[in-house]
Amino acid sequence: MQPKKNIVHLPVYKPGKPMDEVKRELGLTEVIKLASNENPFGCSPKAKEAIIANIDQSSIYPDGGAVELTAAVAKHFNVRTDQVIFGAGSDEIILMLARAYLVPGDENIMAFPTFPQYKHNAEIEGAVSIEVPLKDGTHDLQAMLDRINDRTKIIWLCNPNNPTGTMNSHQEVVDFLNAVPAHVLVVLDEAYAEYNVSGDYPDSIALVNQYKNAIVLRTFSKIYGLASLRIGYGIGHPEVIRSINQVREPFNTTGFAQKAALAAIQDEAFINDCREANAQGIVYLSEQFRALKLPFYPAHGNFMMVDVQRSGAQVFDSLLRKGIIIRHDPTWQLPTMIRVTVGSQEQNEKFIGALQLALNEVTAGV
């Protein structure tokens, strides 16, 4: 047997250790996970009720077209229902975009470092990934434009960018879209959009209505707190949505996910509270990082990237032993950087306390 030659080099996704295992191995009673940008406040109680109310439907296939949820999302954003597509997380929409648009030899452009799923899925299709280094931690949009050629099919803009948390403004994205040729699809991955309080975050729904070759991706995994249910969505031009639908599996989102998402998108009070708490968390963490003289990127999602000015891997290990799981990834090629999810105030304070100890343990100067 011979798998496709473009997949043999791909790493198998290595999930973070389950919290119970970390507790057992390190003999800890409490572990705080600030590693995956999950919502520290869980999800809306209305979403929980919706799941429980539908528990008897487990034996029934879900609505493959997610008709009710499509109508609700379309109404929420004032777009047509044929502009909306759902995936098992926005991860699956990234996969479907690669599947629908990329053939071997095609090129796709992304930042470096950025969310790894763009390159991963492009490689499965045999496409060539052009990775453009961030400039001051932010997408270098001009350098990305400079790499477009006749083979370019997709450009991925991760905004705010994961792992740096930095963002590109509405005007920057408009100027970018004006310069991108019509044969290139621009994917605006906005997994953290609902957290944004900057005032100049792109009005992407207006942009996808204006630019046929732009699609915006959102998810219920982050501020909505439904990561385990796997549901995200894309909004774009009907022709793009149709192409994605052509490669979509018939029952790609579960009935529970659809019902929970429907309740979640209607509970605006919960989302507003989470956004507010997150903004306060960023203020708190920023103050603490300044006091510790650690540089950090301006944060526009629910996570922060901070320069610990020592081995990030060692700081990660030291924090883990203290029961705090954060993220450090050697593939970022940012050896002194760590990424931490903004938690509840209590979690943030425990993280800062543990970080102070960890910084002392891991001597400065890498």
Ligand SMILES: *Cc1c(COP(=O)(O)O)cnc(C)c1O
């Ligand atoms: C978390 C995340 C996603 C998608 O998560 P799903 O759980 O698959 O919806 C997409 N893009 C970025 C940048 C993310 O951080």
